[in-house]
Amino acid sequence: MPGNKPFTREEFRAYLKERDRKHKAYDTTQRTVKVMYKSLCPQCEYNAEHGKKIIYNCPHCKVRYWNNCSKQQVKSGAILKSLQTNYGNIEWMKAYNPDGSLFYQWKRHESRYKQDIDGKWVPRD
Template sequence: MAGNKPLSHEEFKAYRKERDRLNKSFETAKRTVKVMYKSLCPACEYNAAHGKKIIYNCPHCRVRYWNNCSPLQVKNGHILTALQNHYGNIEWLKAFNPDGSLFYEWRRHEQRYRQDIDGRWVPKE
């Protein structure tokens, strides 16, 4: 039975380096939010632009994450603008606090469209 033995100098340096890396990542996570967004495929983008129904579980549309976003940039819309400039067809965006609670939410249909009697999304006048 070996018991506890002191760490060598190299092992202690490796331990400190790993501990500092984890502390830095935890501190970063506490100050930032995780953004989840859905970018539409061309077919769903066409349907959304023409007021037709969108298939919400479309296998071609992609739900992606963007970690360590500034809460201020999410609230100001800078993150959404950057995503729209890159993808151009963002359907919705949700930002989550480190504890998993919802921090911010944006939906394209609620911003530019309204639902008619048949449940279709039509552009707001």
């Protein structure tokens, strides 16, 4: 009958190692954000640059994730600059808190345009 018995030394060390690993992973998750971004394929990039309609469910465009990003780097734009140097054709980027709420959001058309009083998009000065 297998009742409650104390751990052996090896079992206790393995238990402590696993507990420390989980605590470290949880702490890292609480301090960082998950970044989701969309990189456009060459055809959609051409359409976006020339004002044509973008196919948002294009099978060649990629939606990717980047885990454990620093909140300060996301706010300062360092993560976005890094993504743009690697992929160059980022359509949008969103950063999510560990609980799933939106932390930060960037869209390409909003960076080049602003809304006027009537709600129309006009180029930034």
